[in-house]
Amino acid sequence: MMRDHGAGVLVAALSSAFGAALIQGTGLLDAAARADPVTGGSTTVGVLLQITSTVFIAIAVYSGAVVTTNTFSVIVAGRVRQIALRRLLGSTARAERGAVAREGLAVGAIGAGIGLLVGSGAVAAIAGAARAFDVLGAFPYSYLNPEILLPGVAVVLTTWIAAVIGSRRVLAVTPMQALGGAEEQSEDESRASALRSAAALVLVVLGTLLLVGGVALGQVSFSGLLVAFTGGVVSFTGIVLGAHLVIPRALRIVGRLMGGSATARLAAENAIRYPQRSTRSTIGLLVAVTLITTFGVALRTFGDMVETAAGDDPAYYAGIETMLLTVTVVFSVLTGFSAVIAGVGLVNSLSLGVLQRTRELGLLRALGFSARQLRRMILAESGQLVLTAVALGLVLGTVYGWAGAHSLVGAARDMPGLLTIGLPWPLLAVVVGGGLLLTLVASVAPARRATRVAPIEALGVE
Structure with a gap:
């Protein structure tokens, strides 16, 4: 085993x-x-x-x-x-x-x-x-x-x-x-416990309140960052715990964007037909993208606020921009390591999923699906999972990064208001590009495994 x-x-x-x-x-x-x-x-x-x-x-x-x-x-x-x-x-x-x-x-x-x-x-x-x-x-x-x-x-x-x-x-x-x-449980058969869903909701609400409180406290005190950080951890733990309520719905939306071809429709249905498997495959990458985006947005937003305030007192803010750029690069590399781990997990989940669907894939081949169509279907499944994780991670990371930056306002003087938000476009481009690359890499081994099995052999699997 x-x-x-x-x-x-x-x-x-x-x-x-x-x-x-x-x-x-x-x-x-x-x-x-x-x-x-x-x-x-x-x-x-x-x-x-x-x-x-x-x-x-x-x-x-x-x-x-x-x-x-x-x-x-x-x-x-x-x-x-x-x-x-x-x-x-x-x-x-x-x-x-x-x-x-x-x-x-x-x-x-x-x-x-x-x-x-x-x-x-x-x-x-x-x-x-x-x-x-x-x-x-x-x-x-x-x-x-x-x-x-x-x-x-x-x-x-x-x-x-x-x-x-x-x-x-x-x-x-x-x-x-x-x-x-x-087989995995289907969408109709999959029912998470009411206790788990309630706990996830409580953590998200409590964490959100702490985030808002941290931002408000951060206008006058250094301790705002600690409160906001605690709120971020609590709320994100709730999101991970309640991923079964969020990710399948997001996958359904993304699946509609994949196109109307037979392979795209099958890929979209496969992702939501077994929501537990799809959620498990996606959650690790969601964690990684959220972490990277949080650090990037927080440092870029704080840097923008520093740059705006520096107009009145350049000497006071001298060197801070360079320091923030260095910290952004270092933190992005370190948190990017979690993306490598998540990528390995995604490849493994897709590979095991294909192995468990040998009979289903064999039936598609027997019905006339070519090896090329099969590869396209698995590529679309991989793309749907990665795109969902990247999209949700970018949204969550932007919110957490904004809250983290504004909870630091009490650490400096003459900062602009709460509407300031900075997006690190080069970093976000790297995240999206990395997602596209991961989509291709994650689909290679499962597609090879799926196309190697002869239709008759697959239909005979017990």
């Missing part, structure tokens, strides 16, 4: 490598600052670096956990018939769920170990190159840093928890399902 977990190991390795690289990199920079005769007496640089690395390690682990949870959910959905058959032979739901949880623990341990080695090795190689070109001076630093075990342990735990959460469907599998197919 471990053959299904290649993407899970890759996601765990990416998260662990990112964490190890950040800890080793910040440790290296802190050692360099301490060795410098000018900054050696200050601990400020080290503290700031540690705070920054902790925040972005948390982001990477969170993104990885979302993707891994979705991956295990898709895997369990594809094993319904096998699990039901074992239940028929005497296995219990608890034993089956325990087996999936143990797979998650193994996936996390393997991925974390690989990631720690890769992340530390990458930093060591970069440091060696920097010293060779006299960019980095000679100073003592040990890469046997016990702190790098922390992201590794976090990845193992989150992967195990993700497997436990993703395996919840095992509890609903009955022995009688051994006589049926392993």
Whole structure:
């Protein structure tokens, strides 16, 4: 069964490598600052670096956990018939769920170990190159840093928890399902619990109120940013929790924009026919795009306000624009790592979805669909998922970025009013372009797998 977990190991390795690289990199920079005769007496640089690395390690682990949870959910959905058959032979739901949880623990341990080695090795190689070109001076630093075990342990735990959460469907599998197919629930059959929907609504409303309060408080105090940040986390958690209420509806709207051809209509129907699978495939990318857009819009909006206010006192705001540009680039690269993780999850979800629809795809081939039409259909499905995630992420990120920027108004003087909003067009262009590229990449492996199966062979799958 471990053959299904290649993407899970890759996601765990990416998260662990990112964490190890950040800890080793910040440790290296802190050692360099301490060795410098000018900054050696200050601990400020080290503290700031540690705070920054902790925040972005948390982001990477969170993104990885979302993707891994979705991956295990898709895997369990594809094993319904096998699990039901074992239940028929005497296995219990608890034993089956325990087996999936143990797979998650193994996936996390393997991925974390690989990631720690890769992340530390990458930093060591970069440091060696920097010293060779006299960019980095000679100073003592040990890469046997016990702190790098922390992201590794976090990845193992989150992967195990993700497997436990993703395996919840095992509890609903009955022995009688051994006589049926392993399919996702359809839109009519999929009904999220009222408690989950109510909790999502409460979190969104509470988070929105905190966002508004943070913006208002930010006009007079530095603490507005903390309130707005808390509101953003709470409201976005509600959106993720209630994604089953939002994403299928957004997919339906986007599907209508895909065109009226047979392949486009089939792709649109496939995306909304199994909303759970589509939501799981989309949510990771939605998180990544929202994060990137939030940082970009917040810094661009604050930069525009600074530029407007600088007309009255240029000396006071000197250098801030350059600093904001640098921070935008750095933050975009760091948060962009979560987009890589989300992309891996999307490719894996599409691939597993195609594998579970072998009989359906074989029937289309038998009815006259060509391999080219099949590839177009899967490309349209990929495009529909990516476009939905990018569109929602841009909207949410713009709102959160605007709120974050205006919650900082109390930190500077003579700032313009609340109507100011700055859009980082180059960054947004990169996000949209990356989405188009991801659409093509995500459809390659599933399309190849779908077109390799002969119609007769597919129709004979049990």
